[in-house]
Ligand SMILES: [Zn+2]
């Protein structure tokens with residue numbers, strides 16, 4: 533009798549241990565999307581018609597005070613966003629498309645692939661210079677650059693439904709171009725942010741159609757803001773970016789109080805996917821914005 537009880541307890545303990553092992557082995561989220569709205573200055577976006585993003589922030593977690601790196605320019609900031617490090621480490625100081633130059637640090641995509649080559653990674657950019665981030669072997673798919681918001685949305689949405697990628701970058705480029713042409717906060721740029729918002733809604737719909745919504749987190753952010761017809765300075769209009777989390781495990785209506793930097797996107801994505809964050813990263817996972825219990 534005693535022996536039987538002992539065996540029963542042992543059996544229960546084994547079950548608990550197996551369950552615990554399974555629980556730690558599963559990623560917190562199987563699908564992470566880093567979505568960058570180029571030139572997305574929060575002080576402009578708050579005056580725009582962006583009901584989808586607003587709802588995502590309301591039902592999710594948000595900081596409207598996140599900071600990019602200096603200089604606040606597209607390529608250098610996106611490299612930080614996806615390499616998890618500041619400029620002194622990634623050493624990308626140029627902002628043009630220079631195909632002969634290579635990236636000498638790892639990316640969140642390369643790290644995900646290094647852990648498990650079955651991680652499906654995808655890259656949708658609006659500017660060809662961003663392919664610098666596409667390290668050899670790190671992407672299952674790199675789409676050709678689409679400048680128009682509708683085009684990048686359509687390509688990404690179609691791909692999501694067909695392939696259910698695990699780690700995806702999607703870049704809305706046009707809002708920056710509209711800022712340079714018409715000014716940050718101009719009616720033209722505001723219409724551009726509204727189009728991006730429609731795009732966000734379509735991307736989430738694609739995630740639902742793919743059947744992965746329960747396992748998905750959106751990280752919606754920007755490379756930099758802007759003022760007048762430019763950006764690149766260290767003033768708040770240029771440096772401040774949004775950082776909105778929506779999806780699995782995200783706290784509802786949570787205002788992120790801690791300092792968020794552009795390179796925290798890479799770290800948070802890896803943490804969600806249960807990939808070790810390299811020691812070399814400056815970025816940290818914003819774990820306080822999640823509640824997985
Ligand atoms: Zn930019």
Ligand SMILES: [Zn+2]
Pocket residue numbers: 571606708709712763
């Ligand atoms: Zn620009």
